[in-house]
Amino acid sequence: MRQKNICAAIIFTQLFFSGLLLAQQDCRVKLTCPFGDHMVLQQQMSVPIWGTAGAGEQVTVKLDQQKQTVTSDSGGRWMVRLNDLKAGGPFEMIVEGENTLTVRDVYVGEVWLCSGQSNMDMTVAREDRYWCGVFNEEQEVASADFPLIRVFDVDFVTSDEPLDKIQGKWEVCSPDTVGHFSATAYFFARELQKKLNVPIGLITAAYGASTAEAWTNRPALESDAQLSFLLDEYAKRIEKYLPDIEAQKKYEEAFKKWEIAAEKARAEGKDRPKEPKNPDPRKDQHSPCVLYNGMVASLVPYAIRGVIWYQGESNGPTARIYGRIMETMIRDWRRAWGQGDFPFLYVQLANHGKLVNQPVRDDPIVFVREGQLQNLSMPNTAMVVAIDNADPDKPDNIHPKNKQDIGLRLSLAARALAYQEDIIYSGPIYDYMIINGNVIRLYFKHVYGGLAAKDDKLVGFAIAGEDKIFVWADAKFDGNTVVVASLQVDKPIAVRYGWARNPVISLCNKAGLPASPFRTDVDSGGSVKP
Numbered sequence: 001m002r003q004k005n006i007c008a009a010i011i012f013t014q015l016f017f018s019g020l021l022l023a024q025q026d027c028r029v030k031l032t033c034p035f036g037d038h039m040v041l042q043q044q045m046s047v048p049i050w051g052t053a054g055a056g057e058q059v060t061v062k063l064d065q066q067k068q069t070v071t072s073d074s075g076g077r078w079m080v081r082l083n084d085l086k087a088g089g090p091f092e093m094i095v096e097g098e099n100t101l102t103v104r105d106v107y108v109g110e111v112w113l114c115s116g117q118s119n120m121d122m123t124v125a126r127e128d129r130y131w132c133g134v135f136n137e138e139q140e141v142a143s144a145d146f147p148l149i150r151v152f153d154v155d156f157v158t159s160d161e162p163l164d165k166i167q168g169k170w171e172v173c174s175p176d177t178v179g180h181f182s183a184t185a186y187f188f189a190r191e192l193q194k195k196l197n198v199p200i201g202l203i204t205a206a207y208g209a210s211t212a213e214a215w216t217n218r219p220a221l222e223s224d225a226q227l228s229f230l231l232d233e234y235a236k237r238i239e240k241y242l243p244d245i246e247a248q249k250k251y252e253e254a255f256k257k258w259e260i261a262a263e264k265a266r267a268e269g270k271d272r273p274k275e276p277k278n279p280d281p282r283k284d285q286h287s288p289c290v291l292y293n294g295m296v297a298s299l300v301p302y303a304i305r306g307v308i309w310y311q312g313e314s315n316g317p318t319a320r321i322y323g324r325i326m327e328t329m330i331r332d333w334r335r336a337w338g339q340g341d342f343p344f345l346y347v348q349l350a351n352h353g354k355l356v357n358q359p360v361r362d363d364p365i366v367f368v369r370e371g372q373l374q375n376l377s378m379p380n381t382a383m384v385v386a387i388d389n390a391d392p393d394k395p396d397n398i399h400p401k402n403k404q405d406i407g408l409r410l411s412l413a414a415r416a417l418a419y420q421e422d423i424i425y426s427g428p429i430y431d432y433m434i435i436n437g438n439v440i441r442l443y444f445k446h447v448y449g450g451l452a453a454k455d456d457k458l459v460g461f462a463i464a465g466e467d468k469i470f471v472w473a474d475a476k477f478d479g480n481t482v483v484v485a486s487l488q489v490d491k492p493i494a495v496r497y498g499w500a501r502n503p504v505i506s507l508c509n510k511a512g513l514p515a516s517p518f519r520t521d522v523d524s525g526g527s528v529k530p
Helices: 002-024 137-142 181-195 218-222 229-241 245-267 291-299 313-337 364-377 403-417
Strands: 040-042 047-052 058-063 066-071 077-082 088-096 102-116 146-153 169-175 200-206 306-310 344-347 382-384 429-436 440-443 451-452 459-465 473-479 483-484 492-496 507-509 527-529
Touching: 040 527, 047 088, 058 077, 066 077, 066 429, 077 483, 088 459, 102 146, 102 181, 146 181, 181 200, 181 306, 200 291, 218 229, 218 313, 291 382, 313 344, 313 364, 382 403, 459 483
Parallel strands: 040 102, 102 200, 102 306, 146 200, 306 344, 344 382, 429 527
Antiparallel strands: 047 077, 058 066, 058 088, 088 102, 146 169, 429 440, 440 483, 451 507, 459 492, 473 483
């Protein structure tokens, strides 16, 4: 009996000191992800650096010529701010408390958050996802020697509550790493780095098939009477799921089988099979708030220059309020970061599917595009029009492979808005119309050197009278305006252009940037002048 007591005492002592050691280790100074080796910090603004330590512990952060000291709060949280860092590197960042951390190969330059759904997540190389890979993939990978471009890719995580940690790591752009970088983000950074000649940091937080509301914070949706129903429906789905033990068990079994099949495919160098859908609404990238909570909340307030965004295809069911959802998200992100109205640059949805030869054809996609067009009324926003970007030989591909042009157009918008360059960055945007008898004259913003037509054929315009029956219009240039008419319409009241999922289009400016689809008849964002 005594021997047992002695053994128990020894085990207790070992566990006690082991626990004490773990507790002491937990009090050590730590940096919160995404701070780490190879990172890029934002130049010319206040840069928050934060982490954890023991309660009341003094923490000092040193970088280049700066040194900031702070005392952690009762929960062990701390944050310092480095001010007006100048572009350059490599630097070492030293974090000192009871212990010392050294973060190596740190650069200072321009940082952009890159978010959205699969067209932002789509990678440069195909790898094990059949829908990935860009045009000229092999050449693009081989030539990707840009060590001053750094990428932090946030792991896919959904959560019903905001998380304070994320997973991921910074990687240096090279032929060995670029294959799994977001193609849109990479080509954007490549163009920007060449022009600015400073390091570029990309934080990519994108999730395929996600909705805009999934990226929006709960309080922002709750406070909007027109959007709060999204949360009500989400709560009902959770309530229905929780007692459904059979569905949960069925998914667990399917997931285990998938894991085995996915590992087998990886070992054989094949595409992994499609992962079974988790019936838990909290794990569904369509559910409101779950991606903001899991992939964005813990990034705040990492200093950024702005955001690039490519999303919208999954918002078909809410297409007619997409503009409001997106506006709510943008406002809330700006509020969360506390950097004012930082540049928010986004891609209007590309053409997709079989070419539509009708004058107009309503579709959820066209209403999402319209919402995106209307959001240009928000300060410091720019929209990349991609209505000409469908794969020429496979228009049904919802992930167009020409991400090079998308990245280039986003970089033009960034240079104009974020870096105040006087350059052409947008295609024509409908402004207003004047009706004169049986003719409508259309005026545009972003005309620059003048209007032009693809292949010198001005097509894609439809016109209607009071019966609201649209027919193809004859269109011609008159200076920097477009004049449209039809012998079938005596008293026209409205025009639509490019109004279909994959429409007939032609209008651009002399810089070759395409015009956005638009309609003049209902809440178009333009105006009518008599």
